[in-house]
Amino acid sequence: MVGVRTRSFQSVQLLVVDVFQSFDIHADRQGRATHRVGTDCVPLTPHAHQRLREERLPIDWSAQPSTRAASDVSARAIAAARDALRRIPDDRSLLADLSDSDLLRALGVLGDDGALSRAGELLFCESPDHDSQIIYQYRQTPGGEAVAVERLPYPLILAFEQAMAFIWARRNVTPLTLPNGQQIEIADFPEAAVREALSNALIHRDYRLDQRVNIEHSPAAFVAISPGSLVGSVTSQNILTHASTPRNPALAKAARMLRLAEETGRGVDRMFREMIRSGQEVPVIEDGPDFVRVVLAGGAPRTSIARFVAQLPVEEREDTDTMLVLYTLCQRRTINSAELAPVLQKGEPETELILRRLSQDTPGILEPTRESRRARRRQYRLRSDAMRLLGAAVRYNRRTVDEIDRKVLAHITEYGRVTNRTLQNMFDIDVWRARDLLADLQARELLTRTSDAARGRNVEYGPGPKFPKPRVRAKKLSKPSEVRAVDPDEDQTLF
Secondary structure, three states, rough: OOOEEEEEOOOOEEEEEEEOOOOOOOOOOOOOEEEOOOOOEEOOOHHHHHHHHHHHOOOOHHHHHEEHHHHHHHHHHHHHHHHHOOOOOOOHHHHHHHHHHHHHHHOOOOOOOEEEHHHHHHHHOOOOOOEEEEEEEOOOOOOOOEEEEEEEEHHHHHHHEEEHHHHHHOOEEEEEEEOOOOOOEOOOOOHHHHHHHHHHHHHHOOOOHHHEEEEEEEEEEEEEEOOOOOOOOOOOOOOOOOOOOOOOOHHHHHHHOOOOOOOOOOOOHHHHHHHHOOOOOOEEEEOOOOOOEEEEEEOOOOHHHHHHHHHHHHHHHHOOOHHHHHHHHHHHEEEHHHHHHHHHHOHHHHHHHHHHHHHHOOOOEEEHHHHHOOOOOOOOEEOEEEEEEHHOOHHOOOOHHHHHHHHHHHHHHHHHOOOOHHHHHHOOOHHHHHHHHHHHHOOOEEEOOOOOOOOOOOEEEEEEOOOOOOOOEEOOOOOOEEEEEEEOOOOOOOO
């Protein structure tokens, strides 16, 4: 049954039809149940039909009893669980002192009849066939041959720790100095983002598919491929804001208690936030009919973004919306709430509130454009201070080497000197980027230091040995034989 009601909207009477989602799976007159794949309606396979029915009822596959008992658990897995609990700074650390059976019951994986649930079997039992839970491959380039292949068997808690150890051992680190002198290190793949990608692949995968979680690791990319599609109504377009919908609730609960997964079930938010904070691209999530693929881009981070974020208030550094707004405005000159709403996966009114908050004095990252200040829908841009600190990370603010050379040399030709502050104001960059430009110009002998000061804001630079000399052009007069030299101050060409 559906409900029909009337509603007045802008002086127009509308009929609103409310269609409520059914828990049943409906079929046509021939008994065929279909689902949407892209733009097509595709018949459900028997496996997909069963999975969809269990998700709607819901039936938790991981909570059902297994054939294993508490005596079958791995001693190494139990020890790893106790170590994980002791590192948690809350009451869960007390669980580490319980007996094995009481610990398993506290995690919700041991029934009153002494049988482990499937979640308990996955987490704590060795596979009798030594099946691999994770296949980890490391390549020098994403398309190259694997130079290391590791097959990690059950139990899940040990496989997770081993995979993280392999990934973290091959990390590349970029040192970064903040304006206050503090030194931090930025990994090519943030540990928190990798943990969330790996834990989501293991905890929310479809264990009824006889496949493995595949990890493909290279300096340029980290890829996690898990069997099974996204759960229920979760899509790659709403995954940031959709309510947590675990495929295996019992397994997810135990993993959260052991700190293998994000406490509030919003690990995808953390992946996006950590990647942007580290100066990398946002994660790419691909949802197929029987797989989910998460790609984290690696390579050298954009240190100007990491340095800028590190100086923001703590509450803004931990805000995924703030990071996504910052990331978007590094790609686009201006944006409004309608354009940003799909990026944040929120409604337009809520997105407008976020933009207005970021344009206030605190934190003061954005500002409305002059033309849209009185408009109903404002256009926002980065403030000049933010743009200067972000430097080359703002893509539309980048300049080629030739353009930088031309402007700097033209300035010296006119004024005879240049300083670090001059370059900051000329190109809207920070002191470190200006320092790098001056070092490059000195290395190419276009500039040389002309002041007595060797460090600090009073250092001045002037023409170097290879500074372009003004050209002298010949000017043709009325008589071919009459040629005179043109005064360099009249007409100069630098290149």
